[in-house]
Amino acid sequence: MQTLIDEFFNLDIMAKAFPLMMKGLGMTLELCAAVILLGLVGGLFLALANLSPRRWLRLTSIVFTDIFRALPPLVLLIFVYSGLPFAGIEISPFTAVVLSFFLNNSAYYAEVYRAGIQSVAKGQWEAARSTGLTKGQMLRYVVLPQAIRNVLPDLLSNTIEVVKLTSLASTVSFAELLYDANMARSITYNASPLVLAALIYLVLLWPLVRLVSRFQRRLAH
Template sequence: MDVFLSEFFNVDIMVKVAPLIFKGFLQTLLLCVILVPIGLCGGLGAMLLATSRSRFVRWPAVAAIDFFRSFPPLVLLIFIYSGLPFAGIRLSPLAAICIAFLLNAASYYGEIYRAGVESVPRGQVEAGRSTGLGAAQTFLYITLPQAVRNVLPELLSNTVELIKLTTLASVISAPELLHSADLARSLTYNTSPLIMAAALYLIMLWPLVRIIRRLEHKLAG
């Protein structure tokens, strides 16, 4: 038991590496603050393109959504960060992360939005148009709020998955939480820093998971 505690829950090592872990945690929070909004906005744009009346807009958008939903995000990230330099395009780790995860997240958010829009009764749209609202106003004030409400648990679930995806940033040495914890582990030859990182992820994600569960029960009821 002493060996187990010393390897996984060494308080002395945790205290020593706490500044490094905290710095990585702040970087992860920064990634979340950037990625979640651009993912939500990108998904809305993807949905609008994929539901366009013009087939010349709709078909490429649907193909792009299917492609990026099928393409592994880790491979996409490595390709953007390590592959594009061969074409003369060099990006910082943060820029590569934002582009890769925007393409991945927007494709998933876009499909969730589409399902939400399709769940809104057609009569609601017709009622909005009959009051004199234009197509854009009807979508913005009537369709979109109801659509988001109907798929809010799915949007939050996808957000949790997006936050988990930030761990992939460690592959390109972005100083986020997992990278910082692994660096601390290599310096201390101890697993305690990884336990600290796991605890911080749990603290960050557990409230979202509980909110999702409550929403699911509320909508089901």
């Protein structure tokens, strides 16, 4: 039992690794902010394109969404980071992660937005149109607020998945939380830094998980 504690829950090693882990956490949060913001904005534009009366725009959005939902995020990340240099395009690990996760997550956010927009009753559209609002104003003031409220748990769930997805950035040597934890493990020959990383993720994401559950219960009632 003591051997297990020393190997996975060594408080001395955790304390020594903690500053490095906090630096990695900062990079993780910076990465999450960029990926989530771009994904939310890109997903909204894709959803609106998907519902456009213009056939070419609708088909382009559908093809984009299907492709990047089907591609595994890790495959896409490795392709962007390791494949683009063969075409003469050199990018940093941070840029590669943001670009690949933006392509992947915007496709998922688009489907959530689309479902939310289509959930708004047709009468709401007609009522907004009868007041003389333009289509843009209808979307901004009437449709999108209701659509986002209807799919808020799904948006939050997807955001949680995005945060967990950022751990894949360690595969391209981006110094985020998991990468720094693995570096500390290789230096100390002890798994305690990895356990500490898992605990940090738990503290970071558990409140969001509870928030999603709360919203789901409210919508159910």
